[in-house]
Every structure is written in structure tokens, then in C-alpha cells.
Amino acid sequence: MPVTYDVIVVGLGAMGSATACHSARRGMRVLGLDRFSPPHALGSSHGETRIIREAYFEHPVYVPMVQRAYELWSDLEKESGITLLRETGGVMIGRPDSDLVKGARHSAELHGLRHEMLPAGEVRARFPALHPESDMVAVWEPRAGVLFPDACITAQLAQARRHGAELHYEEPMLRWEVAGDDIRVLTAQGDYRSRQLIVTAGVWISVLFPELPLCIERQVLFWFDSRSGSELFAPECCPVHLWQFDGRRFFYGFPDFGDGVKVAFHHGGDMTTVETMRRAVGDGEVQEIRSAMRRFLPAADGTLRMTAVCMYTNTPDEHFWIDRYPRNPQVLIASACSGHGFKFSSVIGEVLADLAQCKRPRFDLSLFSGR
Numbered sequence: 001m002p003v004t005y006d007v008i009v010v011g012l013g014a015m016g017s018a019t020a021c022h023s024a025r026r027g028m029r030v031l032g033l034d035r036f037s038p039p040h041a042l043g044s045s046h047g048e049t050r051i052i053r054e055a056y057f058e059h060p061v062y063v064p065m066v067q068r069a070y071e072l073w074s075d076l077e078k079e080s081g082i083t084l085l086r087e088t089g090g091v092m093i094g095r096p097d098s099d100l101v102k103g104a105r106h107s108a109e110l111h112g113l114r115h116e117m118l119p120a121g122e123v124r125a126r127f128p129a130l131h132p133e134s135d136m137v138a139v140w141e142p143r144a145g146v147l148f149p150d151a152c153i154t155a156q157l158a159q160a161r162r163h164g165a166e167l168h169y170e171e172p173m174l175r176w177e178v179a180g181d182d183i184r185v186l187t188a189q190g191d192y193r194s195r196q197l198i199v200t201a202g203v204w205i206s207v208l209f210p211e212l213p214l215c216i217e218r219q220v221l222f223w224f225d226s227r228s229g230s231e232l233f234a235p236e237c238c239p240v241h242l243w244q245f246d247g248r249r250f251f252y253g254f255p256d257f258g259d260g261v262k263v264a265f266h267h268g269g270d271m272t273t274v275e276t277m278r279r280a281v282g283d284g285e286v287q288e289i290r291s292a293m294r295r296f297l298p299a300a301d302g303t304l305r306m307t308a309v310c311m312y313t314n315t316p317d318e319h320f321w322i323d324r325y326p327r328n329p330q331v332l333i334a335s336a337c338s339g340h341g342f343k344f345s346s347v348i349g350e351v352l353a354d355l356a357q358c359k360r361p362r363f364d365l366s367l368f369s370g371r
């Protein structure tokens, strides 16, 4: 007889580890499956750091969710005794009418968030590593900072296990099917049944559900030695920074946590597939990021230390996908965070546990469902 669970979570990266953690904590019988051994560097959650920010330029509906995510990260830090988040403050820099500056300011004003509007000269004076052009302005928010994704995933998986979740690594779901009132999940090793199936398989959702309108985008991360020594980029002196320039181009960077200054473009990568993504980084790509650094972050333009390649799963409108599968309401799909989902993974795990228990989630999810 197959083993029966309340919920099977497929994919134990950012979203799935949080879902397994919240579901198990509520006493649900949870099975978590992963194709690899998370945390790993083959999906969308590697590269040492992720930005968390509250004045959300993408849409103000994200603000209450990110505020809950902050609470959950803090609870998890206390439970696990591991540092998961470092608040460095953050600046969103661009022309005053750019989506980034306008949107961040709108969210901050609408939700009464602590923030300041800074002219370019003030940004340079406060944060000498950053060189905005004279017609740029910044929204500064004090609560923005950095999450450490490997530690976050590890802590969530440990809590899931502590609360009784069964976690199987190196055991991908091969297929699922309806079996009476249950969903049956098949792997090479087992045959499992569950009331609910939650698929948080990141980029592999595009393989498991090819009919969904999702695109995979290749993204390169770069770490550079700073030219001037590391003081300007120390976390005490340098906030996380996000730039919109030349119309709709986005660039972002982190302080130096000891491995160099990490920078990347946000979007603008090649469209690809999980199977065919190019992992090598070309010289042209290094030159392109250097030219953005010379413009906005000149002191970071030292020796290239390392690169990493990662994938975004994009929806057409770049908002998340958190919804029941239209062909079967016992199947929930969550991911496709279009390059900005990590910070929310703690709260998305909580939301998915609510949905698995047929509880009304406390957030407005209409932007993420019913497409």
C-alpha cells in the first residue's frame, strides 16, 4: 500500500523548504521531495545573497507580505540560532520618473514606511561607493538588507524535519495522477499518496507544467575585488543598491561580505530552458557589467573573483504565480517569482500551508492567481 500524507511538497528550495516547515509545524503529515540535495547551486536560490526590501516598487500589494516575511525570518533566526538576515539599508536609484523610484516612493508613502528621498549629491556623500548621475535621485529605506539563502533554506528544512516532515533528497517526482480522492506521486523509489500536492519546483515547473505561460531567463552574477580596499563596500558603509538606467535597464549590488562586491543586471538575460542553459560566462558579459560598474560603482572595478549563473522563472507580467492548477484544485503551484521571490519565500510557505488547509490566506493574492 502506498504511504499517505496530508501534503506532498515537490521541490525543497526557497519556497518548498518554507512550505514543508509551515505545514509540518501545524501538525500536517508532510512528505518533501527534491531532485537534488538542497540547498544547491543548480536552480534559482544560490549565489550567497538575496536582497530584501520593503518599499516595493513592483506593486504596493507586496508590502504587507514582505512585512510578514520579515517577521517569519526573524522567528526562524531565533529558532535556528543562525544569522539569516542583515539589515544594511537600501537605495533605489534612478530618474525621478523611473518605475523604480516612482514605484518605491509610492509604496513607501501608501504604507507609511520609513524612507527618505535623496538627491544624487546626498547619495554620494552618505555612501561614497555609489556614484549616481546628477539627474538621478534615490529612495533610501532603512529596513532593506541581505538574506543568506543557503542558511535560510537549511534552517527551514531543519525546522520541517524537527516538526516531523519526511524529506527525501535525490528523489525527483516523475509524475503525478489522480487516485480516487487523493493525488498519487511516483518517483523511482516510491509510490505516495496525499490529499494535496504542492509543486514548488522552481524552474522545473516549466517542465512539469509546460502549458503554463512561464519563461526561463539566464542571469549572471559577478563578484569583483574593489580597487580601493574594502572599506567603502563594508556592510556598515554600503547599503544594498538597485539602479534603473537608460530607460528600462536594471543593475544591482551588495556590500562586500568578504567574498568581493557582488553585482548583476536584473533581467536582460537570454531566454533559455532548464536543460540547455549555458553555464559558461563570456568575456562580453564581463565587459558589459564592468561598464555599468565604471559608471555607477567605480571603486568596485577591480579583479573579477568569480561568477555564477542562475535562472529566473518569469510570468508575463513579472508578478508571482501562486495558484491552484486549473485542471485539478488539489494541486497547488507556487513559484515563478520573476527574479524577486526569495525574500517572500518564508511568507509564501505560510500562505501555501493555509491553502493546503483550505484556510483563507491573510493576503490579497489576486495579482498572483487566476491568470
Ligand SMILES: Cc1cc2nc3c(=O)[nH]c(=O)nc-3n(C[C@H](O)[C@H](O)[C@H](O)COP(=O)(O)OP(=O)(O)OC[C@H]3O[C@@H](n4cnc5c(N)ncnc54)[C@H](O)[C@@H]3O)c2cc1C
Pocket: 010, 011, 012, 013, 014, 015, 016, 033, 034, 035, 036, 038, 042, 043, 044, 045, 047, 049, 050, 051, 052, 171, 172, 173, 174, 200, 201, 202, 203, 204, 219, 220, 221, 264, 310, 311, 312, 334, 335, 336, 337, 338, 339, 340, 341, 342, 343, 344
Ligand atoms: C540571479 C538571481 C538573483 C536573484 N535575486 C533576488 C533578490 O535579490 N531578492 C529576491 O527576493 N529574489 C531574488 N531572486 C529570486 C529568487 O531567488 C527566486 O525567486 C527563488 O529563489 C526561487 O525559489 P524556488 O523555491 O521557486 O526555486 P528553487 O530554490 O530553485 O527550488 C526548486 C527546487 O525544486 C527541485 N525540483 C525540481 N524538479 C523537481 C522534481 N521533479 N521533483 C522534486 N524536486 C524537484 C529542485 O531541485 C530545487 O531544489 C533572484 C534569482 C536569481 C536567479
